[in-house]
Amino acid sequence: MKMLPQLMSKREFIKVSAQGLLLAGNLRGGNASAQTDLSLSYPIKPIRLLCPFAPAGGVDITSRAIAQKLTDALGQPVFVENKPGANGTIAVDLAAKSQPDGYTLTMVSASHSVNVTLQGHQPYDLLKDLSPITQATEQPYVLVINPNAPFKTVPELISWAKANPGALSYGSSGIGGFSHLAGALLGSMTGIEMIHVPYKGGAPAMADVIGGQLHMLFSTLIQSHGHIASQRLRALAVTTSRRSKALPNLPTMNESGVKGFEVAGWYGVMAPAQTPNSIIEKLNRAMVKVLKTPDMAERLGVDGSEPVGSSVQEFSEHIRSEVLKWRKLITDLGLKQE
Numbered sequence: 001m002k003m004l005p006q007l008m009s010k011r012e013f014i015k016v017s018a019q020g021l022l023l024a025g026n027l028r029g030g031n032a033s034a035q036t037d038l039s040l041s042y043p044i045k046p047i048r049l050l051c052p053f054a055p056a057g058g059v060d061i062t063s064r065a066i067a068q069k070l071t072d073a074l075g076q077p078v079f080v081e082n083k084p085g086a087n088g089t090i091a092v093d094l095a096a097k098s099q100p101d102g103y104t105l106t107m108v109s110a111s112h113s114v115n116v117t118l119q120g121h122q123p124y125d126l127l128k129d130l131s132p133i134t135q136a137t138e139q140p141y142v143l144v145i146n147p148n149a150p151f152k153t154v155p156e157l158i159s160w161a162k163a164n165p166g167a168l169s170y171g172s173s174g175i176g177g178f179s180h181l182a183g184a185l186l187g188s189m190t191g192i193e194m195i196h197v198p199y200k201g202g203a204p205a206m207a208d209v210i211g212g213q214l215h216m217l218f219s220t221l222i223q224s225h226g227h228i229a230s231q232r233l234r235a236l237a238v239t240t241s242r243r244s245k246a247l248p249n250l251p252t253m254n255e256s257g258v259k260g261f262e263v264a265g266w267y268g269v270m271a272p273a274q275t276p277n278s279i280i281e282k283l284n285r286a287m288v289k290v291l292k293t294p295d296m297a298e299r300l301g302v303d304g305s306e307p308v309g310s311s312v313q314e315f316s317e318h319i320r321s322e323v324l325k326w327r328k329l330i331t332d333l334g335l336k337q338e
Contacts, residue, residue, distance in 0.1 A: 039278035052088035069290035096124040102279040113322035137305040139265035140238040154256035161192035171205030182218035221304030239263040
């Protein structure tokens with residue numbers, strides 16, 4: 001005959017009941033507790049980091065540097081997948097439509113904040129369909145001129161342009177590119193008239209500044225540094241809010257008298273919207289830590305980039321301010337995508 005199980009004592013019953021209530025409370029207990037559990041186990045499989053542009057460019061170099069360091073920091077492989085096309089839209093759209101579980105991330109660049117307005121319609125909303133993680137880098141543009149130009153400083157350039165309306169010419173890598181927008185912003189802020197000459201890329205525009213067919217160009221540091229060193233170009237200022245470590249003796253546009261002028265290239269990392277905050281914060285902490293290492297600064301400096309490593313909130317505010325800034329200029333100029 002089977003023995004009936006012994007009845008619990010009153011003390012045991014109270015203990016088990018209390019444990020049950022605690023477990024039930026934890027199950028109901030809010031996203032904070034559940035998300036903490038998620039972040040403790042994350043990641044348990046490889047992570048994809050989408051790169052919106054082709055291999056060997058600045059975004060790709062940054063993507064691979066971050067992926068390598070994150071692999072070590074998180075204990076799971078982080079793979080870079082290049083998904084170029086549609087001016088960076090394809091990769092970001094793929095990320096926006098992926099599961100919000102932290103296993104698909106995407107790089108973004110400053111051009112994505114311009115595309116919001118310039119492209120008219122996009123298959124995703126940069127401000128709503130993606131969650132910022134961190135701004136990874138910042139890159140200056142450099143105002144370069146032909147050494148024989150009739151001015152040698154930014155104030156002299158502005159004075160000459162005002163005395164010779166419509167005579168100052170500047171090249172760009174194409175309509176809506178940052179070399180174009182930087183020139184347009186300079187004209188808007190100073191009231192000078194300039195002739196914009198768009199090219200298919202920064203290299204041919206720079207060749208014509210060197211050759212004397214154009215007066216000036218806002219160039220990337222990686223393209224212009226060698227020509228500045230050889231004195232084929234004269235550098236007047238950098239466009240970032242602070243001086244570049246690569247050209248520490250070169251003033252900023254703000255220091256040169258154009259108060260409030262700031263144009264910076266930047267790269268950052270985002271995840272699909274609705275990715276748990278605990279995972280976003282864990283990724284942020286890991287990325288900020290690796291971006292602050294000396295060897296990352298050295299590696300990213302190849303294309304003139306400087307590591308940033310901002311908080312989630314700082315990056316979110318930065319993206320929003322960039323979208324608003326370029327939307328106003330593009331709308332005022334009536335620019336359309338080529």
